[in-house]
Amino acid sequence: MIPRLYVTVDLKPGTRFAAEERAAHYLKNVMRRTPGDPLILFNTRDGEFNATIADVSKKSVEIEVTDLRRPQSSVPDVWLCFAPLKKDAVDFLVEKATELGVAAFQPVFTKHTASTRLNLERLEANAIEAAEQTERLTLPQIRAPLSLAELIQGWDPTRRIILCAEAGPVLPIGEALSGLKQDVRQTNAWGILCGPEGGFARSELDLLSKLPFVTPVGLGPRILRADTAALAALAVFQSILGDGAERPPAPLLPIGQSPA
């Protein structure tokens, strides 16, 4: 298994640099790599590169960039607006949503949100690790938490909100998103908004449902936990409006296999 790492330095063939502390620790102590071993790098700007370990010393790990593997690419512009959950559920949500190609995480505090604390550094570390695993060339943006009122007040109305909250009879998500796909006035900026474990308050749903840029959708007859609802909505989004709807340009590898 060839390690794949996010780095912050500029990447181009011939660049040599000392790995940052996290990467150095991982390569030296966790993976026990030695000079000459290959690795893969991305920095969210320059594409994905092959590299080799040039030197390992007590103090540092030197890396040399060799050649471009893939040009830079992005993910669909879909934000996940979620109410902070228990630590394990947030960890899980960040990992899975990063794999499913979310562009940004927007924490939202609603009336029934039980968790008042959110460790943004932990959230970012989990997102980086998932992006490394899932062969993304970008990291999801971690946005500063907002109250629901602040979120709505500052919201760009050209970014459509897909509201996962069944207040009254709403269209099933598949039907609703297929309808949006046909709408030529539609821009390509999206937000998926999910409530906390306790659900949205009735007043919140009433407020949201009246906004012209909100499309409420139904996720089926079962009661889903908040994290499950968010991921189901994101998976369906990618399969209809996102890059999961695109036919692959060339033969692809089996799921779970790395191109290396």
Next chain:
Amino acid sequence: MIPRLYVTVDLKPGTRFAAEERAAHYLKNVMRRTPGDPLILFNTRDGEFNATIADVSKKSVEIEVTDLRRPQSSVPDVWLCFAPLKKDAVDFLVEKATELGVAAFQPVFTKHTASTRLNLERLEANAIEAAEQTERLTLPQIRAPLSLAELIQGWDPTRRIILCAEAGPVLPIGEALSGLKQDVRQTNAWGILCGPEGGFARSELDLLSKLPFVTPVGLGPRILRADTAALAALAVFQSILGDGAERPPAPLLPIGQSPA
């Protein structure tokens, strides 16, 4: 919060019975319920019932069934055929797939399956807990593990396999499932087949792709972990071919809220 419990006894108004050990412990020691407190019961056969705690003693918890809340209903006939993963990933997969309305879990050992052990009792306990939470009236069936060869040999060819493994250019899952939905010859029995972390072996994919009851589908441009792939496929399945595609009969509650 009114506890919702799976029980094995027959349920009808007026039935009185001693709770099984797991339920008794939960009601008495975890939830600290006392006589007169309400609860909700289902047994996968008779529907969902209101009940009350009739008596709590050192040795037992007596429950009395009052009235029917909802008639029995089922989930779409979709099996999740998955290669055993690490314990945490299996726990997570079972919880989320149960919420997403899977009818059965079918463990499959493939060439690259790293985990050789699978605790079926733990799997069942997790499925019961998730079914209690998600307001299902059924439990997913837990099927005995098979090798991939055994699975194929014994497979009912009228149950179509949706293969989550991109061997060569395959249709995106949304397009593939929408196509199957139009096919009037199609039965309503399904299996979603996902590989292990290492992916399927080339020989396995070649074998599977030749079977007339297998539809390979693509899950988008990113590399998904095995559990993420399974859940994304199941979510998209429910939104197109499953009960997530049905318009709700009446106003529904917000996600995460219980009707109680």
